[in-house]
Amino acid sequence: MAEVKLVALEKKFGDISVIHRINLDIADGEFAVLVGPSGCGKTTTLRMVAGLEEVTGGSILFDGKAVERLEPKDRDIAMVFQSYALYPHMSVRDNMAFSLRMKGVSSAEKKRLVGIAAEMLGITDLLDRKPRQLSGGQRQRVAMGRALVREPKVFLFDEPLSNLDAALRAQMRIEIKRIHQRLRTTIIYVTHDQVEAMTLADKIVVMNGGHIEQVGDPLTLYRRPVSRFVAGFIGSPKMNFFPARLLADESGLHADLGEGIRIEMPQERDAAYRPYAGRSVEIGIRPEHLLDDARPIDSGAVAMDVTVDVVEPLGSTSLLTFVLGGTSYTAIGDVALMRRPGGRVRLRAAAKDIYLIDPESGRVVHPADDASTPVRLAI
Amino acid sequence: MTGRSGLQWLLLGLAVALLLAFAAFPLLWMGLTALKPSTEIFTWPPRLLPEAPTLSNIERLFAQTHFVTYFKNSVIVSSAAVILTLLLAVPGAYGLTRYRFFGRETIAATVLFTYMFAPIMIIIPFYIVMRTFGLANTHIALVLAYCAFSLPFALWMLRTFFQSIPIDLEEAAMTDGASRFRAVIHVVIPMALPGIIATAILTFILAWNDYIFARILISSDNLKTLPVGIADLYNASVIDWGMIMASGLLVIIPVIIVFSYVQKFLVAGWGSGGVKG
Numbered sequence: 101m102a103e104v105k106l107v108a109l110e111k112k113f114g115d116i117s118v119i120h121r122i123n124l125d126i127a128d129g130e131f132a133v134l135v136g137p138s139g140c141g142k143t144t145t146l147r148m149v150a151g152l153e154e155v156t157g158g159s160i161l162f163d164g165k166a167v168e169r170l171e172p173k174d175r176d177i178a179m180v181f182q183s184y185a186l187y188p189h190m191s192v193r194d195n196m197a198f199s200l201r202m203k204g205v206s207s208a209e210k211k212r213l214v215g216i217a218a219e220m221l222g223i224t225d226l227l228d229r230k231p232r233q234l235s236g237g238q239r240q241r242v243a244m245g246r247a248l249v250r251e252p253k254v255f256l257f258d259e260p261l262s263n264l265d266a267a268l269r270a271q272m273r274i275e276i277k278r279i280h281q282r283l284r285t286t287i288i289y290v291t292h293d294q295v296e297a298m299t300l301a302d303k304i305v306v307m308n309g310g311h312i313e314q315v316g317d318p319l320t321l322y323r324r325p326v327s328r329f330v331a332g333f334i335g336s337p338k339m340n341f342f343p344a345r346l347l348a349d350e351s352g353l354h355a356d357l358g359e360g361i362r363i364e365m366p367q368e369r370d371a372a373y374r375p376y377a378g379r380s381v382e383i384g385i386r387p388e389h390l391l392d393d394a395r396p397i398d399s400g401a402v403a404m405d406v407t408v409d410v411v412e413p414l415g416s417t418s419l420l421t422f423v424l425g426g427t428s429y430t431a432i433g434d435v436a437l438m439r440r441p442g443g444r445v446r447l448r449a450a451a452k453d454i455y456l457i458d459p460e461s462g463r464v465v466h467p468a469d470d471a472s473t474p475v476r477l478a479i
Numbered sequence: 480m481t482g483r484s485g486l487q488w489l490l491l492g493l494a495v496a497l498l499l500a501f502a503a504f505p506l507l508w509m510g511l512t513a514l515k516p517s518t519e520i521f522t523w524p525p526r527l528l529p530e531a532p533t534l535s536n537i538e539r540l541f542a543q544t545h546f547v548t549y550f551k552n553s554v555i556v557s558s559a560a561v562i563l564t565l566l567l568a569v570p571g572a573y574g575l576t577r578y579r580f581f582g583r584e585t586i587a588a589t590v591l592f593t594y595m596f597a598p599i600m601i602i603i604p605f606y607i608v609m610r611t612f613g614l615a616n617t618h619i620a621l622v623l624a625y626c627a628f629s630l631p632f633a634l635w636m637l638r639t640f641f642q643s644i645p646i647d648l649e650e651a652a653m654t655d656g657a658s659r660f661r662a663v664i665h666v667v668i669p670m671a672l673p674g675i676i677a678t679a680i681l682t683f684i685l686a687w688n689d690y691i692f693a694r695i696l697i698s699s700d701n702l703k704t705l706p707v708g709i710a711d712l713y714n715a716s717v718i719d720w721g722m723i724m725a726s727g728l729l730v731i732i733p734v735i736i737v738f739s740y741v742q743k744f745l746v747a748g749w750g751s752g753g754v755k756g
Contacts (some may be wrong), residue, residue: 151653152654172650172653187652187666198652198655253751405525
C-alpha cells in the first residue's frame with residue numbers, strides 16, 4: 101500500500117508533448133480513476149507510473165520515494181492490461197504464480213496465495229486450463245487474479261473491462277469495488293467510460309489533451325464541474341449546452357435561448373453572472389434535470405416550450421429529444437404522459453440545476469456560495 | 480471440408496499422387512538401389528525391387544571409406560552452425576523488433592538484401608579472409624560460413640515471429656517483477672519457439688547439404704563433411720553406385736528423424752487466447 105504523487109510529470113514523444121506537467125496526489129488506499137476521451141493521456145500516465153513508459157520530466161513518488169527511474173520490476177506494482185496479456189503457453193495457475201516465481205516464493209506459499217486469489221475471484225476450477233480455453237470474462241478474472249496474488253504497493257488497471265459485454269462489465273465493476281473494499285490497496289484505474297469512473301472511484305481525475313481538467317469525488321464532479329469539458333463528460337446522458345445571450349433588465353438577469361425561450365437567472369447568482377451580461381454564453385442543463393412531468397411549474401423554476409422530435413422509452417422514464425436552432429437536446433419525460441413526436445411540451449428545470457458557461461474560456465461560472473447544493477439523484 | 484464430389488476427390492488424389500511420385504521416386508530409387516548387390520544395379524530391363532537384398536553396400540561404405548568421419552564432421556559442423564546462428568539471431572532479431580534506434584528499418588532491410596548474394600560470389604573473398612586469420616581448412620571456418628549465410632534469413636524470420644508476440648505480454652511480465660531478460664526467457668522465447676525451431680532446421684539443412692563452402696575451405700580428408708566426402712566417391716577409378724546410393728540413404732535418415740521429431744513444435748504458435756477476449 102502506498103500513497104502516490106505525481107509531480108510536474110511530463111511526457112514527450114519526440115517533439116510532441118502528450119502530458120503537460122501534471123500534478124496529482126492519490127492517498128494511501130484510495131481508488132483513483134483516470135478518465136477522459138481517447139488520446140487524453142490517461143493510459144500514458146498510467147504506463148509512466150508502471151514504468152513501461154519513460155518519464156520526460158517531473159517525478160513519481162510512492163510514499164515519498166521517487167520511483168520514476170526504477171524498472172517496472174522494482175516498483176512493486178501489479179497491472180491488469182486491457183488485452184489481459186495472459187501468457188498463452190502457461191496454465192492459469194502458472195499465469196497467476198508468475199510474479200511469485202519471479203520473487204522466488206516457495207512452492208507451498210505460491211500454492212496458498214494462488215488458491216486465495218482464485219477463491220476470491222471464483223476461478224478455482226479453471227486453474228489447470230490454458231488461457232485459450234477460457235471465455236473473455238474468465239480471462240478477465242484470471243488477469244485480475246494474476247495481479248491479486250501479490251500484495252503490491254499499487255494496483256494499476258488499464259481499461260480492464262472494455263472488452264466485456266455490458267452485463268459482464270457491470271458484474272465485474274461490482275467485483276472490483278468489492279475487492280478494493282476488502283484489500284484497501286491504492287488503485288489507479290484508467291477508463292474512458294464515465295459510468296465506470298463514477299461508480300468505482302473515490303477520486304476521479306478527468307483528463308483532456310494531456311492536462312488534468314479536474315480532480316474530485318464523483319458527486320463533486322457531477323455537481324460542480326469546473327469546465328464545459330467535465331460537465332459534458334461526466335453524467336449520462338450528456339449535459340445539454342444551449343447557446344444563449346445573457347441579458348439584464350429591471351427584473352434581473354435572464355438568458356435568451358432564441359425561439360422565444362427565456363430563462364430567468366436566480367437572484368442569488370446575480371453577482372457571479374453579472375460580468376457576463378450582454379455577452380454570448382452557454383447554458384448547461386443536464387437531461388435528468390430538464391423534466392417533462394405532470395407537476396405544475398413552481399416559482400423557483402424555469403420552463404421552456406419545445407417540440408418533441410424523438411421519444412425513447414426506458415421503462416420508468418423516457419428520453420425526449422428536441423431540436424432548438426438546429427441542435428438536438430435531451431430531456432427526461434414521464435412515460436405515463438405518452439408523448440408523441442411533434443407534440444409540444446413544457447420542460448421544467450430547477451434554477452439551481454442550471455450552469456452558466458463562459459464560451460471563451462470553457463469554464464463553468466459557479467456562484468461562490470453554491471457548494472452546499474443538495475444532491476439530487478439522477479433519473 | 481466442403482462438399483467435393485467423388486470426381487473432384489479422384490482428380491485431387493491423382494494430382495497429389497503425381498506430385499508425390501515426382502518428388503519421392505528418386506528417393507525411393509536411391510533407397511532400393513542401396514540394397515541391391517552390384518550385379519543387379521545395371522540389369523536390363525531395370526527392376527524396381529532388389530531380387531537379393533543386401534547390406535553389403537553399407538558394409539563397404541563403412542569399411543572402405545571415411546564415411547563415419549565425414550558423418551561425424553557433418554554433425555559437428557551443422558550443429559555448431561545452428562547453435563551459433565541462434566545465439567546471434569535470437570538477440571539480434573529481438574533487438575530489431577523491440578528497441579527503437581536510428582536506422583533500424585534500414586538494417587532490417589539490408590540484412591535480407593545480403594541473403595540475395597549467391598554463395599559462389601563470396602566464396603573466394605571468404606576463403607581469403609579465413610586464410611588471413613589462419614582458419615582455412617578448419618571446421619571453425621565452415622561454421623562461420625554457414626552462420627554468415629543463414630543469419631540474414633534467421634534474423635528476418637525471427638523478427639517476424641517476435642513482431643507477432645504482443646508487447647503487452649512482455650510488459651505484463653515486467654510488471655509481474657521480471658527483468659527484461661527474464662521476460663524474454665520466460666515469455667518471449669517460449670512463444671517464439673516454433674520460429675526458433677524452424678530457423679534451426681533451415682540452418683541445419685543449409686549446413687548439412689552444403690557442398691561449395693566445404694569443398695573450397697576444407698582440404699584435409701579427415702575434416703571433410705558428407706557432401707564433399709560422398710562426391711569424392713565419384714573420383715574412384717570404378718564408380719561404385721551401390722555405395723554412393725547407400726551413403727545417400729544414410730545422409731537423409733538423420734534429417735528425416737530430426738524432422739519428424741521436431742515437426743510437432745512447428746505447428747505454429749500456442750493458439751490465441753493470451754491477449755484480448
